[in-house]
Amino acid sequence: MTAGARRLAGDRLLQTLSILVLALSLVALMTLLYDVWSDGWQRLDWRFLTSNPSRRAAAAGIYPALVGSFYVLLVTAALSLPLGIGAAVYLEEYGGGGRWARLIEINIANLAGVPSIIYGLLGLSVFVRVFGWGPSVLAGGATLALLALPVVILSTREALRTVPMSAREGSYALGATQWQTIWHQVLPSAFPGILTGLILAMSRAIGETAPLITIGALAYIDFTPTSVMSPFTVLPIQVYNWVSRPQAAFAENAAAGIIVLLVLLLTLNSVAVVLRDRIQKARA
Amino acid sequence: MIRPLRPLTTFTSPPGAAAPPTGVKIAVTGLDFFYSQKQALSAITTDLQANIVTAFIGPSGCGKSTFLRTLNRMNDIIPGARVEGQILIDGHDIYHPGTDVVDLRRRVGMVFQKSNPFPKSIFENVAYGLRVNGITRNRGELEGRVEDSLKAAAIWDEVKDRLSESALMLSGGQQQRLCIARALAIQPEILLMDEPASALDPIATQRIEELIYQLKTTYTIVIVTHNMQQAARVSDRTAFFWLGRLVESGPTEQIFTSPTEKLTEDYVTGRFG
Numbered sequence: 001m002t003a004g005a006r007r008l009a010g011d012r013l014l015q016t017l018s019i020l021v022l023a024l025s026l027v028a029l030m031t032l033l034y035d036v037w038s039d040g041w042q043r044l045d046w047r048f049l050t051s052n053p054s055r056r057a058a059a060a061g062i063y064p065a066l067v068g069s070f071y072v073l074l075v076t077a078a079l080s081l082p083l084g085i086g087a088a089v090y091l092e093e094y095g096g097g098g099r100w101a102r103l104i105e106i107n108i109a110n111l112a113g114v115p116s117i118i119y120g121l122l123g124l125s126v127f128v129r130v131f132g133w134g135p136s137v138l139a140g141g142a143t144l145a146l147l148a149l150p151v152v153i154l155s156t157r158e159a160l161r162t163v164p165m166s167a168r169e170g171s172y173a174l175g176a177t178q179w180q181t182i183w184h185q186v187l188p189s190a191f192p193g194i195l196t197g198l199i200l201a202m203s204r205a206i207g208e209t210a211p212l213i214t215i216g217a218l219a220y221i222d223f224t225p226t227s228v229m230s231p232f233t234v235l236p237i238q239v240y241n242w243v244s245r246p247q248a249a250f251a252e253n254a255a256a257g258i259i260v261l262l263v264l265l266l267t268l269n270s271v272a273v274v275l276r277d278r279i280q281k282a283r284a
Numbered sequence: 285m286i287r288p289l290r291p292l293t294t295f296t297s298p299p300g301a302a303a304p305p306t307g308v309k310i311a312v313t314g315l316d317f318f319y320s321q322k323q324a325l326s327a328i329t330t331d332l333q334a335n336i337v338t339a340f341i342g343p344s345g346c347g348k349s350t351f352l353r354t355l356n357r358m359n360d361i362i363p364g365a366r367v368e369g370q371i372l373i374d375g376h377d378i379y380h381p382g383t384d385v386v387d388l389r390r391r392v393g394m395v396f397q398k399s400n401p402f403p404k405s406i407f408e409n410v411a412y413g414l415r416v417n418g419i420t421r422n423r424g425e426l427e428g429r430v431e432d433s434l435k436a437a438a439i440w441d442e443v444k445d446r447l448s449e450s451a452l453m454l455s456g457g458q459q460q461r462l463c464i465a466r467a468l469a470i471q472p473e474i475l476l477m478d479e480p481a482s483a484l485d486p487i488a489t490q491r492i493e494e495l496i497y498q499l500k501t502t503y504t505i506v507i508v509t510h511n512m513q514q515a516a517r518v519s520d521r522t523a524f525f526w527l528g529r530l531v532e533s534g535p536t537e538q539i540f541t542s543p544t545e546k547l548t549e550d551y552v553t554g555r556f557g
Contacts, residue, residue, distance in 0.1 A: 164400075166396060167400060167402065168361070169396060169400065170400040170401075170402065170463070171402075171412070172358065172361060172389060173389055173393065173394040173396075174389070174390070174393075174413035174416065174417075174466065174470060175386050175387065175389045175390030175413060175417050175470060176413075176416040176417075177386055177416070180416045184412070184416070185402060188403075189403065
């Protein structure tokens with residue numbers, strides 16, 4: 001074989017290998033999806049979505065968990081968005097470069113990797129006990145907000161960094177203050193990136209079970225939360241609860257619950273993509 | 285014409301500051317500039333005259349843009365940048381701790397090398413400076429000022445029917461004239477232009493140069509240019525920079541025909557640079 005032919009062969013080998021690796025991960029994902037779908041699809045109907053959980057598997061539904069997930073996520077977004085953007089703006093635009101800022105940066109990057117149950121313990125001792133919020137929607141949302149914050153801060157900083165210097169200079173040169181420049185130029189330009197980060201953080205939060213069990217979210221509930229101080233449950237906890245029962249019928253419920261959760265996640269992500277594209281187009 | 289709205293504010297200045305000589309708008313004395321450790325300007329001393337066009341020429345990296353950006357303290361936003369020496373505008377020290385930088389930049393407008401319209405409508409681009417400075421909230425007055433500024437920048441006829449369209453839809457030359465209109469809207473006294481035509485084709489360049497010629501009756505204009513023909517065409521006075529120093533400055537004709545320094549002569553005759 002000539003040297004050229006050998007190089008070509010090597011090229012083709014690597015190409016084949018990478019396709020194989022891709023196929024392997026896709027097959028694993030597809031198997032999982034198929035398994036869940038084949039177990040759960042017969043249980044999926046309007047009644048399943050709108051019924052309370054029950055001791056009889058056939059009558060059980062996920063309504064309170066669905067509503068609970070929605071409320072908790074709202075609280076999480078409402079808390080982590082302003083706090084995360086505020087922290088990122090400070091670190092990126094004001095605090096830049098100092099020793100303190102760098103120390104804070106490293107800590108935030110580390111926080112993004114802390115196991116979620118640790119946040120649950122923090123939420124339990126601070127929000128549930130010290131603040132006296134009890135195992136409520138507010139305490140759950142606040143706990144998940146802590147979990148989401150590092151992701152929101154990091155992605156917001158990335159988004160702020162992509163705003164070109166020329167946009168800032170143009171604003172300063174017209175006599176705008178630093179805050180006016182950030183508010184009118186930097187944040188709007190960075191918004192699509194910030195939104196993407198927020199949705200990513202929310203996608204992570206919506207699937208979390210451990211921290212919410214830790215703060216005492218209920219596993220069985222036959223009412224929907226009426227205020228932020230109500231007790232609640234969320235989809236993953238409901239799924240966990242069904243999975244841990246011996247009867248096969250409950251396993252079907254669990255699979256159906258997972259499908260609902262996946263659809264919710266996909267919807268959330270698609271909304272983010274559509275919103276981002278719209279905003280980008282509107283500004284182009 | 286742009287109608288005056290409010291009396292131009294003055295800077296805070298140390299008591300007893302000497303009145304500037306007639307005709308001198310900007311007086312620079314012993315100016316040094318550093319990017320962290322690297323010195324970019326050394327001992328610049330010069331006077332810039334009111335209501336004429338002064339051109340800064342010199343090879344890349346000679347400090348002419350840096351010097352331009354010290355005049356509206358645009359370098360303040362660069363971390364580690366440091367200024368020593370004195371710059372007086374109308375006799376007031378712009379690096380005095382009491383100086384209001386925001387107000388300084390309102391009085392000393394700037395147009396950049398690469399046109400940088402905001403990703404907003406044409407109207408909002410021009411209105412931005414008026415809004416952030418709180419100059420007017422009245423819709424009719426705002427529209428009047430935007431129209432006047434676009435006319436002053438010789439772009440009104442091209443955009444008057446599509447003011448609500450995105451500024452990014454304009455051609456390069458139009459974008460640059462929009463940026464000039466944007467700078468004019470807040471009625472600066474001085475207009476700094478950092479190679480405003482370097483990214484434009486010859487026809488667009490010519491339009492910018494004509495515009496500069498019209499604007500100099502109202503504004504003190506300082507323009508940085510790579511293009512020596514352009515300096516010769518548009519400016520009344522020229523300053524030649526080399527390695528962070530001001531080598532020579534004087535009437536443009538003299539700089540180009542009979543400079544006193546050998547270095548200036550070598551540069552303007554194209555022997556280096």
